[in-house]
Amino acid sequence: MPAGTLYRGREGMWSWVAHRVTGVLIFFFLFAHVLDTALVRVSPEAYDSVIATYKMWLVNLMEYGLVAAILFHALNGLRVVAVDFWAKGPKYQKQMLWTVVGIWIVLMGGAFYPVLQHTLRTWFGG
Amino acid sequence: MSAETKDLVVPSLQAHTGQGLGTGNPADAFVVEPARARTKKTPRRTRTNFEMLAWLFMRLSGVVLVVLVLGHLLINLMLDGGVSKISFAFVAGRWASPFWQIWDLLMLWLAMLHGSNGMRTVINDYAEKDATRLWLKGLLAVATVFTVVLGTLVIFTFDPNI
Numbered sequence: 001m002p003a004g005t006l007y008r009g010r011e012g013m014w015s016w017v018a019h020r021v022t023g024v025l026i027f028f029f030l031f032a033h034v035l036d037t038a039l040v041r042v043s044p045e046a047y048d049s050v051i052a053t054y055k056m057w058l059v060n061l062m063e064y065g066l067v068a069a070i071l072f073h074a075l076n077g078l079r080v081v082a083v084d085f086w087a088k089g090p091k092y093q094k095q096m097l098w099t100v101v102g103i104w105i106v107l108m109g110g111a112f113y114p115v116l117q118h119t120l121r122t123w124f125g126g
Numbered sequence: 127m128s129a130e131t132k133d134l135v136v137p138s139l140q141a142h143t144g145q146g147l148g149t150g151n152p153a154d155a156f157v158v159e160p161a162r163a164r165t166k167k168t169p170r171r172t173r174t175n176f177e178m179l180a181w182l183f184m185r186l187s188g189v190v191l192v193v194l195v196l197g198h199l200l201i202n203l204m205l206d207g208g209v210s211k212i213s214f215a216f217v218a219g220r221w222a223s224p225f226w227q228i229w230d231l232l233m234l235w236l237a238m239l240h241g242s243n244g245m246r247t248v249i250n251d252y253a254e255k256d257a258t259r260l261w262l263k264g265l266l267a268v269a270t271v272f273t274v275v276l277g278t279l280v281i282f283t284f285d286p287n288i
Contacts, residue, residue, distance in 0.1 A: 024248060027241035031269065034234065034277045037217075041280050043288060044214035051212050060209060067199060074196060077188045084185065114204035121210075 011094045019076050022069040029066055057119040064115045071107055075100040180243055187236045194233040218286035227281055234277045242270040 007013045039047040053059055079096045083089040089096070113120065203209055220226045245266050253259040 020244075020248065023241070023244045027245055030237055030241055031273055034238075034273045034280075038276055038280045040214060040217055040284060041288070047214045047217070051209075054209050054212065063203060063209065067203065070195060070199065074188075074192045078192065081185050081189060111204060114208055117208045118210045 011097045015076055015079075015097050015100075019073060019080070022073040025069050026066070026073060055118055057122070060116060060119045064111070067111050067115055068104075068108055071111075072100070072104055075104055184240060184243060187240045191233070191236050191240060194229060195237065197229075198233060218284075221281070221284050222286070231278065231281050234281070235274060238270055238274045238277075242266060 036050045037047075039050050054063065076097070079093070079100050082096060083093050202212065221230075246263060249259060249262045249266065253262055
């Protein structure tokens with residue numbers, strides 16, 4: 001790896017990288033999402049047909065990925081606010097990152113069935 | 127600053143080249159020229175505080191978006207059957223209420239401005255050529271205005287009996 005690409009590494013840099021990557025992904029999805037929602041002004045059929053795409057298993061799985069990106073960006077964003085505005089924020093930034101990761105894992109476990117229930121019910125009935 | 131290091135300071139045009147002081151110490155690779163002294167000709171305000179306001183906006187809008195977006199995901203993607211229930215009729219039911227219209231309108235504007243400003247930061251960081259930066263930011267601005275206007279019109283002109 002060429003020198004200088006790692007900055008300081010560790011929690012601070014990697015959370016910054018993850019925040020940036022998730023932010024860009026969410027932004028591109030937001031464009032697509034406003035456009036697909038705009039089809040409600042075309043016709044109910046046009047809207048329902050694009051929503052059928054959201055109900056395909058692969059896209060449903062990507063929705064779980066979207067939830068993963070948004071949840072991390074939201075939780076880490078609150079950590080950034082704490083680092084900037086809370087006097088002890090910079091001191092505890094590492095502990096706050098591992099708290100973010102812990103909460104993220106718990107919430108992603110909790111979101112698994114609710115988000116993927118459409119696919120799971122299609123495959124396994126119920 | 128000692129006389130020795132003062133001679134070593136590179137002009138600001140060279141500061142980002144990584145050539146730096148040539149001391150061999152990687153920490154000296156990036157050197158920024160000290161600010162020039164203010165004279166009587168220096169304008170009282172040399173810049174606006176746009177970047178500070180943008181920084182503040184990211185934090186304020188971010189906190190509001192946590193509530194708006196996570197609520198949106200919970201209602202549309204998780205509760206009551208998840209994505210199964212989404213249809214034209216479902217949207218018509220939600221937008222019959224001014225509360226959800228305002229919720230979605232606020233979410234649209236804040237998310238687009240928050241995302242657009244984030245992308246502006248990314249472009250500034252990675253697009254090194256002036257022309258590339260200008261074009262990418264121009265494209266970003268056009269796409270942002272288009273999306274915000276389109277989304278706003280859709281919310282306000284929605285017709286359940288189309």
